[in-house]
Amino acid sequence: MSRYLEFDGIGKAFPGVQALRGISFRAESGRVLALLGENGAGKSTLLKIMSGDLQPDEGRLLRDGEPAVFSSPFHAIKSGISVIYQERQIMPMMTVMENIFLDDAPRKMGVVSRKALKRQTQEIIDRFGLPIFPTETVGRLSVAYQQMVEIMKAYRRNSDVIAFDEPTAPLTDTEIAILFKLIGELKAAGKIIIYVSHRLTEIFKITDDIVILKDGQLVKTVETGRTDERELIRAMVGRDIGDTYSELKRNDVLGETVLDVQDLVTDVVHGVSFTLRKGEVLGFAGLAGAGRTEVVRAIFGADPIISGQIKLDGKTVRFKSPRDAIDAGIALCPEDRKEQGLVLLRSLKDNISMPVLRKIRRAIFLDKKAEVDLARRAVEKYSIKTPGVDKVVVELSGGNQQKVILGRWTSDKMTTKVLIFDEPTKGIDVGTKAEVYQMVCDFAKAGMGVIFISSELTEVINIADAILVMHNGHITGKVNREDATEENILRLAMLE
Amino acid sequence: MKSGRKFIRSKMFTLLLVLAVLIVVFLILSKGSFLRPNNMKNIVDSMTVVSFLTIGAGCLMISGYIDLSVGAVGTLCGILMAKLLVLGVWWPIACLLTIAAGAICGIISAILVNELRFQAFIATMAMASITQGFMYIISSGQAVIINDAAVGKIGSGVIFGYLPVTLVLAVAAFIIYGVLMSGTKFGRDVYLVGGNPEAARLAGIYPKKISYILFFNSGALGGLAGMLFAARVKSATVTGIINSQFSGMTAAILGGVSFGGGAGGLGGAFVGLLILNAFNNGMMILGISPYWQTFASGIILIAALMLDYARASRRARSKLA
Numbered sequence: 001m002s003r004y005l006e007f008d009g010i011g012k013a014f015p016g017v018q019a020l021r022g023i024s025f026r027a028e029s030g031r032v033l034a035l036l037g038e039n040g041a042g043k044s045t046l047l048k049i050m051s052g053d054l055q056p057d058e059g060r061l062l063r064d065g066e067p068a069v070f071s072s073p074f075h076a077i078k079s080g081i082s083v084i085y086q087e088r089q090i091m092p093m094m095t096v097m098e099n100i101f102l103d104d105a106p107r108k109m110g111v112v113s114r115k116a117l118k119r120q121t122q123e124i125i126d127r128f129g130l131p132i133f134p135t136e137t138v139g140r141l142s143v144a145y146q147q148m149v150e151i152m153k154a155y156r157r158n159s160d161v162i163a164f165d166e167p168t169a170p171l172t173d174t175e176i177a178i179l180f181k182l183i184g185e186l187k188a189a190g191k192i193i194i195y196v197s198h199r200l201t202e203i204f205k206i207t208d209d210i211v212i213l214k215d216g217q218l219v220k221t222v223e224t225g226r227t228d229e230r231e232l233i234r235a236m237v238g239r240d241i242g243d244t245y246s247e248l249k250r251n252d253v254l255g256e257t258v259l260d261v262q263d264l265v266t267d268v269v270h271g272v273s274f275t276l277r278k279g280e281v282l283g284f285a286g287l288a289g290a291g292r293t294e295v296v297r298a299i300f301g302a303d304p305i306i307s308g309q310i311k312l313d314g315k316t317v318r319f320k321s322p323r324d325a326i327d328a329g330i331a332l333c334p335e336d337r338k339e340q341g342l343v344l345l346r347s348l349k350d351n352i353s354m355p356v357l358r359k360i361r362r363a364i365f366l367d368k369k370a371e372v373d374l375a376r377r378a379v380e381k382y383s384i385k386t387p388g389v390d391k392v393v394v395e396l397s398g399g400n401q402q403k404v405i406l407g408r409w410t411s412d413k414m415t416t417k418v419l420i421f422d423e424p425t426k427g428i429d430v431g432t433k434a435e436v437y438q439m440v441c442d443f444a445k446a447g448m449g450v451i452f453i454s455s456e457l458t459e460v461i462n463i464a465d466a467i468l469v470m471h472n473g474h475i476t477g478k479v480n481r482e483d484a485t486e487e488n489i490l491r492l493a494m495l496e
Numbered sequence: 497m498k499s500g501r502k503f504i505r506s507k508m509f510t511l512l513l514v515l516a517v518l519i520v521v522f523l524i525l526s527k528g529s530f531l532r533p534n535n536m537k538n539i540v541d542s543m544t545v546v547s548f549l550t551i552g553a554g555c556l557m558i559s560g561y562i563d564l565s566v567g568a569v570g571t572l573c574g575i576l577m578a579k580l581l582v583l584g585v586w587w588p589i590a591c592l593l594t595i596a597a598g599a600i601c602g603i604i605s606a607i608l609v610n611e612l613r614f615q616a617f618i619a620t621m622a623m624a625s626i627t628q629g630f631m632y633i634i635s636s637g638q639a640v641i642i643n644d645a646a647v648g649k650i651g652s653g654v655i656f657g658y659l660p661v662t663l664v665l666a667v668a669a670f671i672i673y674g675v676l677m678s679g680t681k682f683g684r685d686v687y688l689v690g691g692n693p694e695a696a697r698l699a700g701i702y703p704k705k706i707s708y709i710l711f712f713n714s715g716a717l718g719g720l721a722g723m724l725f726a727a728r729v730k731s732a733t734v735t736g737i738i739n740s741q742f743s744g745m746t747a748a749i750l751g752g753v754s755f756g757g758g759a760g761g762l763g764g765a766f767v768g769l770l771i772l773n774a775f776n777n778g779m780m781i782l783g784i785s786p787y788w789q790t791f792a793s794g795i796i797l798i799a800a801l802m803l804d805y806a807r808a809s810r811r812a813r814s815k816l817a
Contacts, residue, residue, distance in 0.1 A: 302698060323700040332698060340698055343691035345758055354688060354699035357681040365679045408699065 002063045002080070002160045004028045005050075005192050009059035012045055019045045020216045023059070027161070027209075032183060032193040034203045034224070037213035038236055038457065043196050046213070047163055050194075051083040052076035063160075077103075082154035083163045090146055092139030097121035099138050100153045124152050128182055144175030151182055162186060163194040168202060169289070180206050198287055198494060200229050212236055233487050245462035248437055251444035254279045254465070257314075258449040259330075259418050261299065264308035268294045270473040272308075276418065276449040281440060283464025284453040286493045291473040292453045293335050296420045300332045301325040313417070326355050329417035331409035333424055335453075337398070341405050344394040348386055349375035351393050351404050356413035378407025382439070399432030406439060419443050420451040425459065437463055457486045471495050507752045510803065511767040518771060522778035529781060538780075540663050541728070543773045545737055547666035547766075548721040549744030551673050552714035554765040557748055558677070559706055560690040560757025561609065561616040563714045565623035567741025569601040570722030571734065572631040577647070577723050578640035578732035587646045591723060598719020599712050601627060606711035610704050631734060639733040642726060651727025662724050669717075674762040686710065690757030746793065747772045750800045771796075 010023040020042045027033040035043050048054040050061065052070030061068045070076035076083075090099050097117045098105075106116040121134035130148055132141065138149055147167060154162045164183075168176050183206055187193060195207055203210065204224060212220040212235045220235040255278030264272045269291050276282050284292040297303045299310060301319030310317050312328055319325040322332070334340035342351055352375045353360060360370045375389040382403040386396060393404055402424060409416050421440065425433045440463055444450050454460045460467055461484045469477045469492035477492040503509055522530040529535060549566055556563050573594045580590040601623060608619035642648065653661045677683035685706055688696040693703040721740070726732040751768025753760030775796060779789045 300698075321700075321702065322698050323702065326700040334695075334698055339692075340694050343688050343695050343758065346688065346691050350684070350688065354696070354701065357684055361681060366681055366684060 002029065002192065004064060005068075005161050006062040006065075007046070007059070008062055010046070010049060010056045010061075011058035012049060012054065012056050018216055020049075020056075023213070023216075023218050025211050025218060025221050027192050027194055029160075029192050030187055030190045031208040032187055032195050032206055034207040034210045035194060035196045035213065036198075036203065036210055036232065036236060038455075041213040041236075042216040043213060044165065045216075047083055047085075047165055047194075047196065050076070050081060050161075050163060052081075077157060077159075080158065080160040081163075082157060082159040082161070083165065084147070084150050084154065084167060085165045090138050090149055092137075094138060095134065096125075096132060096136050096138055096141075096149055097134040099149050100124065100156050102153065104157075120156075124156055127155075128152065128185060130178075142175070144171050144178065147171070147179065148182065151179075151186075155186070159191070161192045161194070163196070165196045166198065167195075168197065168199065176202075200232060200494065203232075204229075230487075233490055236490070245437070245458075247434075248441055248462075249445075250441050251279050251281075255447060258312065259299075260309075260311040260314075261295075262309045262311075264295060264298060264310070265306040266294055266298045266303055267306065268473050269298060272470075272473075272475050274468055274475065274478075276451065278417075278447050278449055279444050280466070281444050281450045281452050281464045283460040283467040284451065284470060285455075285457060285460045285467050285489050286470035288455065290470040290493065292470050293422055294473070295470070296332060296422060296451060296453065299325070300330055300420065302332070326414075329415050330420070331355075331414070331416045331418070332420045333402070333405045333409065333422060335422040335426075337401055337405065337426075342393050342401060345392060347390045348379070348384070348393055348396070348404055349389040352378050352389075352408045352411065354408060356411060359413045374411055374413065375407070378404070378411060381410075382407055397432075399435070402432070402436060410443070416448060418449045418451070420453075422453045423455065424452075425454065425456070433459075457489055460484075461486065461489065469493050508764060508767070511751060511764060511771065514800075515767060515771050515774065518774050518778065522774065522782070526778070526781050530778060535777065535781060537660075539773050539777045540660060542777065543769060544660070544662035544666040545721045545725045545728075546740050546743045546747065546769060546773075548669060548717040548724075549737070549740055550747045550765050550769050551669055551762060552717035553741075553744045554748035554751075554753050554760070554762055555673065555677065555686060556710050556714050557745070557753050557755060558690045558757060558760055559686045559710050560693065561707060561710065562745075562755075563602070563605060563620045563711065563718075564617065564741070565601065565605060565620040565627060566714055566718035566721075566744070567736075567738040568624040568628040568631070569598050569715055570718035570720075570725070570741075571732075571736030571738050572601075572627045572722070573598045573719035574722040574726030574732040574736050575631050575635050575640055575734070578642050578726055579634065581642060581644045581647065582640060587644050591647070591650075594723045595716050595719040598722070599716040602711040602713065602715020602718070603708065605715070606708045609711070610707055628738075635732075635734060637734055639731045642730045642732065647727045648730055651724060651730065662728065665724070670762060670766050674766070677762055682706075682709075687758055690754075690759075692758070743772060743793075746797055750797060768800075 004026050006026045007023050010020055012020040023046065035046065037043050045054065049056050052073045052075050068079065070079065070081070091102070100121050101117055105112045106120060107113060108116070118134045125132060125134065132145055138146055141149070167179060171179060183193060197203060207224050210222050210224055210227065210232065211218060212232065214236060257275050258278045259276040262273045272295050274282070286292050294303065298305050301322050301324050305318065312330070317328055319328065338344060349371055353371045357366065360367045360374065372389055378384065379386060379389060384400050384403045384407070386400065393401055396404065409419060424436055440450055440452060452460065452464050465481050467479045467484055467489060468475050469479065469489055471493055476495050479489060519530070552566060553563065576597055577590050577594040580593060581587065605620050605623050608614045609616050650661055655661060655664065677686065685701050688701055689703045689706045697703050722737050725737045747769035748765040749755060750772060751760065751764035751766065753765055772793065776789055776793065779792060
C-alpha cells in the first residue's frame with residue numbers, strides 16, 4: 001500500500017498547445033483530493049498521464065518517493081492505479097462478475113471457475129453493501145450501478161490509487177449518496193483518491209484537499225476546510241484577460257430583432273426563450289451537456305422540436321431540415337468540425353460549395369468554373385493557408401478548416417441572416433482564435449445576428465454583447481456584457 | 497505538362513497500365529488468339545450483364561452503402577419476366593414490370609436502412625434471402641423458357657450487323673451514369689453523403705433522399721441485368737446472375753471505388769470491369785481451370801488494393817518530407 005502519489009513538475013505539450021506546465025502536488029493515502037478547473041484546464045490530460053495513456057514530456061510521477069513510469073494503461077493498472085472515466089469502460093453484454101474479474105478471473109486448472117468467480121464477486125458486493133447480483137448483465141443495470149461495478153473492479157484489482165473523472169454527472173441524488181458512501185469506504189481503507197468535478201458543493205462535501213488548474217498550470221493547492229466557494233471560483237477563472245479582446249473592432253449598432261425563440265422544447269431543452277437582434281453577438285455559456293448545442297440544432301432544423309415558436313424576421317418558421325433553415329438564412333458552424341462540419345476527404349472547394357450547389361449550375365450540370373471562383377474568393381477573403389482550392393481539407397490545420405466552414409456560410413451565393421457558432425475556437429491555436437473573434441465581430445457589423453456558444457468563459461464574456469447561461473436544458477440567466485464576470489456566469493452555470 | 501504529370505500520378509493511369517499489361521501478357525501467351533474477334537465477343541458477352549451491377553454497386557458504395565441482394569433480385573426479375581411472357585403479356589410491358597419489380601426490392605431495402613435503421617449489409621442480406629426464396633416458390637426451382645422473339649433480340653441481337661444490343665446499352669449506361677456522377681449536383685451530393693452524411697445533412701443535403709434514389713437505382717439496374725441475362729440465354733433459371741453480384745462489386749472496388757464511401761468513380765469502375773473480364777477470359781483461353789480463375793480473381797483484388805495502399809502511403813510520405 002503506497003502512502004502517497006506525487007506529481008513532480010509534470011509538463012505535456014500537444015501540437016500548438018502547452019496542455020500542462022510544471023504541475024507538482026501530492027495526493028496522500030486515506031484522503032480525497034479534488035482536481036478543479038475549467039474546461040481545457042488540463043484535468044483530463046493529467047488523468048491520462050496518471051493512467052499511462054499519455055507520457056509526460058517533462059517531470060515524473062513518484063510513489064512513496066520512488067519514480068513510477070507507466071508506459072501503458074495496462075502497466076498502470078498492474079501497478080495499482082485505476083482511473084474511472086466518464087465514458088464507462090464496462091462490457092455491457094457481460095455479467096457483473098465477468099466485468100469485475102475481466103482481466104484476472106479465478107481459474108481451476110486453466111479454466112475459469114464460475115463458482116469461485118461468483119463467490120468472490122459476492123464478497124466484494126457485500127463489502128460495499130450493494131443490492132446487485134454477480135450474475136446480472138451489466139447493461140441492464142442503471143448508470144449508477146454500472147459505475148459501482150467499475151469501482152468494484154478497481155477495488156478487486158487492489159488499486160492503491162483510484163481516480164474519478166466527473167463521476168456524478170449522470171447520477172441522481174440518491175445514486176450520488178451511494179457513490180459518496182463508497183468513496184468513504186475506499187478512503188477508510190487507506191486508498192489514495194483523486195476526484196475530478198465541476199460541482200463545488202460536492203467538492204466541499206467529500207474532499208480533503210483541492211488542487212486548482214488553469215490553462216495547464218497549477219494555480220492553487222488548498223485544504224478543503226480552509227477555503228470557500230468564492231475563493232475557488234476566483235482561482236479557477238484567474239484574472240488575466242488577454243489584449244486580444246481589447247484590440248477587437250466591435251459592432252455597436254444593433255438593429256431590429258431577427259430571431260425570436262419562444263418556449264422551445266425538445267427532448268433535452270425545456271422551454272428556452274430568447275431574442276436576437278441584427279448586429280448582435282449573443283453568447284451561450286454553460287457546462288458541457290447544459291443543452292446549448294441542442295437549442296441551436298433544433299432551431300437549425302437538425303433535431304426535432306416538440307413545441308415552441310420560432311420567428312425569423314417576424315415570420316413564424318419551423319424548419320423540417322437544415323436545408324429549409326439554410327434557405328431561410330440560418331447557418332450553423334457545428335460543434336464538432338470534423339464529424340459534423342466537413343467532408344474531410346473532399347476538397348476545400350467541394351466543402352465550400354456544399355449548400356449552394358443548386359445555384360451554380362448551367363442547365364443540369366455543375367458550373368465547375370463558377371465553383372472554383374467561389375472557393376477562391378473564400379480563400380482570399382479569409383486568407384486560408386492552402387496551396388489551392390483542390391486541397392483535401394483533412395490536410396488543413398484546425399484554424400483553416402474553421403475558415404473553410406465560414407467561407408461556406410458567407411459566400412456571395414448565401415444570404416445568411418443568423419450565423420451560429422458552436423465552440424468555434426475548440427482546438428485551434430491562439431493566433432487563429434484572435435482572427436475568428438474579429439470575424440465574429442465583422443459578421444455582426446455586416447448586420448447578421450450572431451449566436452456564439454463557447455465553454456471558454458473569458459471568450460464568451462469578451463465577445464458577446466449579452467450572455468445567456470444554460471443549465472440542464474434551461475436558461476438560468478441573461479447577463480449583459482457590462483455586468484458579466486466569470487464568477488457570476490459560473491454560478492449560474494453550476495446551479496444545483 | 498503539369499496536367500500530364502498529374503495524370504501519371506492518378507489512379508486511372510495505374511488502372512490503364514494494369515489493363516495494358518494484362519492484354520499484352522495474354523496476347524503473347526495465347527499467341528494472338530486473345531484479340532481475335534471471336535474472343536472479343538466472348539469478353540463483351542460476359543461483361544454486359546455485370547456492367548449494370550457494377551454501376552449500381554459503384555454508385556451505392558460511393559454513397560457509403562452496399563446492396564447484397566442485387567444478384568438475387570436480378571435473378572428473381574429474370575424469372576418474373578419469363579413468367580409474364582408465358583402468361584402472354586406484351587413484351588414491353590413485361591420488361592417494364594420486371595424493372596419495376598427490381599426497383600421495388602431496392603426501395604424495400606432503403607426503407608429497412610433509413611426508417612428501421614438496419615445496417616445496409618444486414619438489410620440487403622435479408623432481402624437476398626427473401627427474394628431468393630420467393631423465386632424458388634414461384635418457379636419451383638424449374639427453368640422457364642423464353643420464346644418471345646423480340647426479347648430474344650434484345651438479349652443476343654446486334655445492330656449495324658455486329659454491335660450487340662446489350663453492349664450498346666451497357667456502354668450508354670456507363671456514359672450516362674458517369675456524367676451524372678461527375679458533372680451534376682446529384683452526383684456531387686452522392687460523394688458528399690458518402691464522405692460524411694452528417695456534415696452533408698447540416699450543409700443542406702438530404703442523405704435520406706440520396707439513399708432512397710440509389711437503392712431504387714441499384715434494384716432497377718439489378719432487374720435490368722437479370723432480364724438481359726435471361727433474354728440472352730433464352731431461359732430464366734434460379735442461378736441466373738446471383739454470382740455476378742460479386743463480380744460487379746469487385747470491378748467497382750478494383751476500379752478505385754472506396755468501400756467506405758465518398759471516393760472513386762464510374763470511369764475507374766469501367767476499367768476495373770475491363771481488367772476483371774480480360775483477366776478471367778485470358779485465364780480461360782489459356783486453358784486454366786475455372787477453379788483457379790475464381791482463386792485468382794481474389795488475388796487480383798488483394799493485389800489492386802495493396803497497390804493502391806502503397807501509392808497512398810508513398811504520397812503521404814512525400815508530403816511529410
